[in-house]
Amino acid sequence: MHYRRFSIFFVGIASLVTSCTTAFIDEGTVGELPPITRIVTYEADIRSVMTNNCITCHAGPAPNADLDLSNYQNVRFSAESGGLISRMNNAASPMPPSGILPPAVRQLIDKWAADGFPEN
Ligand code: HEC
Structure with missing residues (x-):
C-alpha cells in the first residue's frame, strides 16, 4: 500500500524532472534548429x-x-x-x-x- 503510493509519487517526480530537462535543452540550442x-x-x-x-x-x-x-x-x-x-x-x-x-x-x-x- 505505502510502497505503491511511493512509486506513483516517484514516477511523477521522475517525469517532471525529465520534461524540465528536455525543455531546457530545447530552449538553449541554436544548432538544433x-x-x-x-x-x-x-x-x-x-x-x-x-x-x-x-x-x-x-x-x-x-x-x-x-x-x-x-x-x-x-x-x-x-x-x-x-x-x-x-x-x-x-x-x-x-x-x-x-x-x-x-x-x-x-x-x-x-x-x-x-x-x-x-x-x-
Ligand atoms: C532592462 C534593461 C536592458 C535591456 C532590455 C537590455 N539591456 Fe543591454 N544592458 C543593460 C545594462 C544596464 C547594461 C550595462 C551592464 C551590463 O553590461 O550588464 C547593458 C549592457 C549591454 C551590452 C554591453 C555594452 C558594452 O559596452 O559592452 C550590450 C552589447 C547590450 N547590453 C546589448 C543588449 C541587447 C542586444 C539587448 C536586447 C536583445 C539588450 N541589451 C537589452 C540593460 C538592458
Whole structure:
C-alpha cells in the first residue's frame, strides 16, 4: 500500500524532472534548429528584435551602457565590433538581463552576421 503510493509519487517526480530537462535543452540550442536559408536583413528581421527586446533600455537620451540600439549603424557596430552577439548568447550574463532569448531569435542574429550585416 505505502510502497505503491511511493512509486506513483516517484514516477511523477521522475517525469517532471525529465520534461524540465528536455525543455531546457530545447530552449538553449541554436544548432538544433533547421538552418535559415534566406538572407537576413536589418530592416526585415533585426530591427524588430531590437525594438521588442532592447530599446526600452538602449535608446533615448541616456541609454544604458551608453549603447543606443535604435538604428542600423549602431546595431551593426555593436554586433560586428562590440558585445551584442556574445551578450545575447551569454546565459550567465544575458541581454536582455531578464533572460536569454529563444534560440530562433538568436539564430536570426547569427545568420545576419554570417550574411555580412545587410541593411535591406
Ligand atoms: C532592462 C534593461 C536592458 C535591456 C532590455 C537590455 N539591456 Fe543591454 N544592458 C543593460 C545594462 C544596464 C547594461 C550595462 C551592464 C551590463 O553590461 O550588464 C547593458 C549592457 C549591454 C551590452 C554591453 C555594452 C558594452 O559596452 O559592452 C550590450 C552589447 C547590450 N547590453 C546589448 C543588449 C541587447 C542586444 C539587448 C536586447 C536583445 C539588450 N541589451 C537589452 C540593460 C538592458
